[in-house]
Amino acid sequence: NAGVTQTPKFQVLKTGQSMTLQCAQDMNHEYMSWYRQDPGMGLRLIHYSVGAGITDQGEVPNGYNVSRSTTEDFPLRLLSAAPSQTSVYFCASSLTSGGARNEQFFGPGTRLTVL
Amino acid sequence: AQSVTQLGSHVSVSEGALVLLRCNYSSSVPPYLFWYVQYPNQGLQLLLKYTTGATLVKGINGFEAEFKKSETSFHLTKPSAHMSDAAEYFCAVTSYSGGGADGLTFGKGTHLIIQP
Numbered sequence: 026n027a028g029v030t031q032t033p034k035f036q037v038l039k040t041g042q043s044m045t046l047q048c049a050q051d052m053n054h055e056y057m058s059w060y061r062q063d064p065g066m067g068l069r070l071i072h073y074s075v076g077a078g079i080t081d082q083g084e085v086p087n088g089y090n091v092s093r094s095t096t097e098d099f100p101l102r103l104l105s106a107a108p109s110q111t112s113v114y115f116c117a118s119s120l121t122s123g124g125a126r127n128e129q130f131f132g133p134g135t136r137l138t139v140l
Numbered sequence: 141a142q143s144v145t146q147l148g149s150h151v152s153v154s155e156g157a158l159v160l161l162r163c164n165y166s167s168s169v170p171p172y173l174f175w176y177v178q179y180p181n182q183g184l185q186l187l188l189k190y191t192t193g194a195t196l197v198k199g200i201n202g203f204e205a206e207f208k209k210s211e212t213s214f215h216l217t218k219p220s221a222h223m224s225d226a227a228e229y230f231c232a233v234t235s236y237s238g239g240g241a242d243g244l245t246f247g248k249g250t251h252l253i254i255q256p
Binding site for chain 2 (some may be wrong): 029058060065066067068069070073081083115117122127128129130131132133134
């Protein structure tokens with residue numbers, strides 16, 4: 026199993042540009058999520074999905090869109106990039122969203138810089 | 141709402157000394173608690189987790205943590221630090237919204253420095 030994969034690893038955008046961060050998992054996990062990591066802030070939940078066709082907002086959803094058309098993929102879209110979105114983005118998945126199996130597996134991250 | 145507080149953004153210990161990383165949580169429901177480790181430029185890796193049952197949880201790389209409900213704590217320990225333990229450590233608790241569990245709430249992290 027490849028686990029959770031993310032592309033690209035690095036990206037530089039100009040303010041106002043849009044882009045999609047890709048995330049895929051091959052573990053048949055129901056739950057997938059996106060976090061952003063900023064220095065001194067820990068990880069904060071952006072959006073999550075409990076299954077194909079179902080998404081919901083996390084703690085910091087503004088400026089981001091998601092969709093979940095398949096179990097495997099959960100792309101994160103930046104609609105109009107802003108410098109405040111400079112961060113490291115992590116995708117994670119788990120077998121279910123709650124309960125004793127809520128161990129989340131993390132991808133390697135995408136480091137995004139918005140100029 | 142759930143929250144996690146990690147005391148000390150940086151902790152420095154000598155190689156061979158005890159490692160103690162502190163985590164306190166708040167949760168309105170019985171918590172599921174996790175410790176993750178992040179090595180430089182990598183994703184997060186699960187060290188250990190508490191769900192139910194035994195309150196002393198053993199994880200990978202010689203780490204363990206004890207769930208103390210009365211103190212709302214889940215401190216991470218290792219008897220003898222190795223240079224390879226230098227990393228960022230995150231404590232997390234399952235978070236819940238009106239619709240149910242929605243993910244993890246993380247602490248801000250503790251950077252562990254190992255002095256030779």
